[in-house]
Ligand SMILES: [Zn+2]
């Protein structure tokens with residue numbers, strides 16, 4: 307397991323030719339059924355786009371033109387010369403990393419938008435990187451990323467719009483996941499035997515290493531075989547769905563599939579349902595404020611506050627370590643939280659690194675294993691810097707966040723922001739709450 311990565315903010319060079327102040331209202335239609343100008347809602351919106359290639363890149367550019375408050379862009383790959391055929395880029399960007407390039411374009415179009423990028427795999431981002439966004443877009447052909455993003459959005463209760471294309475049949479699809487309750491669908495609910503086999507093959511290759519520690523076989527994610535206009539249509543439909551979600555236009559689109567077929571010119575919406583066979587975690591974590599600053603709270607206190615019995619705990623990116631040992635043979639009792647990789651302390655005998663014992667290191671940790679430390683404040687058990695804690699059992703889960711749980715802040719960042727305003731996103735039932 308690698309250390310989790312933070313997002314990097316795009317800052318334009320002083321001589322960049324960024325857009326002047328443009329009034330969003332000057333081209334914004336007065337949508338039917340909407341009393342107010344949509345500007346304030348759009349300008350307050352924080353959105354993440356996972357995968358910024360032929361579909362996701364265009365989604366990001368649309369969002370920049372809507373002057374949203376914040377855009378998080380994540381993609382691990384760079385543009386190739388073939389990208390010119392389907393992706394929203396110029397030849398100058400060949401060999402450039404996609405997230406950084408699209409991020410800079412978005413920043414030039416909308417300098418007022420805060421843009422955070424990660425040029426790496428979504429799985430390496432902080433588990434709560436999406437905690438403060440309102441809407442997530444997923445536009446990738448990588449099944450492992452689909453599962454990971456679906457799971458993160460489900461846990462964090464985030465609206466997820468999954469856009470995809472099927473070139474051979476001229477089909478563009480958008481799946482909207484409301485993620486308001488545990489019984490709703492996730493992207494993996496729709497996987498068939500082929501997808502699961504594919505995914506297992508990908509993960510198997512990833513774990514098999516050669517002698518010098520490189521993957522036996524590079525994971526080959528097939529490039530999107532499609533045409534430029536079909537990719538942009540999927541992006542357009544996905545952003546259209548988001549406008550309906552955040553401005554509450556027309557019928558709710560939560561947990562629906564919207565499909566356009568170019569051979570029949572039919573557009574068919576249909577409901578998405580949870581697949582009872584889906585092996586993914588469908589638990590929606592309830593957001594809660596800790597009763598006191600997180601570092602001063604004990605785990606038992608948090609479980610009480612959430613009313614969750616027989617819980618287990620996820621404490622930031624930390625593992626609970628019972629014992630650790632050193633190659634010299636020294637073994638020590640730890641009973642504290644510690645980072646999942648690297649040495650957790652120095653050996654008192656030889657001063658080399660002490661490493662957590664694999665089978666005595668837990669993430670999540672069950673209450674009975676951490677029983678001795680449940681009443682001690684987090685700051686005294688190795689978790690002084692913890693930004694968030696999840697308390698869960700099979701039935702319920704709560705996510706406690708401290709004031710500095712936001713992604714992209716970095717060390718010594720700005721002062722803690724005020725609590726987020728109520729999400730403008732529409733879900734099912736009572737206004738998406
Ligand atoms: Zn599922």
Ligand SMILES: [Zn+2]
Pocket residue numbers: 632633634635636653654655656657658
């Ligand atoms: Zn030692």
